[in-house]
Amino acid sequence: MTFVTSEPYIGHMGLGGIGDSKGLLESELRKRHIKWVDNARVTSVDQDKVNVEQLDEKGRVANTHELPFAYSMLIPPFAGVDAVQGIEGLVNPGGFILIDKHQRNPKWPNILAAGVCVAIPPSRPPRCLPAHRRPD
Structure with a gap:
């Protein structure tokens, strides 16, 4: 079995990881x-294989994988x-509602949002940014 994800590492969960989620999930x-x-990104699916490109930190193709499958x-x-x-x-490019620390939208403070519809900022910057370009 092979798990393919577009996230930069296992355990990222769209948030930059939670605790030691990377180590725990890899284990x-x-x-x-x-x-x-x-x-990674899927480039094509054939009847019995998935073709995947794995990207480097700058978004360039670093490796390709041909993954055979029955399911x-x-x-x-x-x-x-x-x-x-x-x-x-109101929303970020992914369609998630922007909120402040009080769950209010910064542009329209009478709009409140909670749950999976909100844009949760990563707990740390993406690792693909060089250290000198990471926000503080």
């Missing part, structure tokens, strides 16, 4: 003999709410 995958390809599951990217997609100042 659990190894225990179960599950391989993984991170920082495969592809899950689309997590996206925000359709009804608010594209409303500038």
Whole structure:
């Protein structure tokens, strides 16, 4: 079994990791003999194989993988709410509602949001940014 993810590393969870999520998830995958390809994108799917490009820290193709399968599951990217997609100042490019520390939207403070529809800022900057360009 091979797990393919677009996230920069296993355990990122769209948040830059939570605690030691990277180490914990890698350990659990190894225990179960599950391989993984991170920082990846699917380029094509054939009847019995998936073709994947693995990217480097600058978004360039670093490696390609041809993964044979008898059963495969592809899950689309997590996206925000359709009804608010594209409303500038309300949502981010993914369609998730922008909020402050009080769950209010900064542009429209009478709009509050909670749960999976909110744009949660990463707990740390993406590792693909050079240290001198990372926000403080």
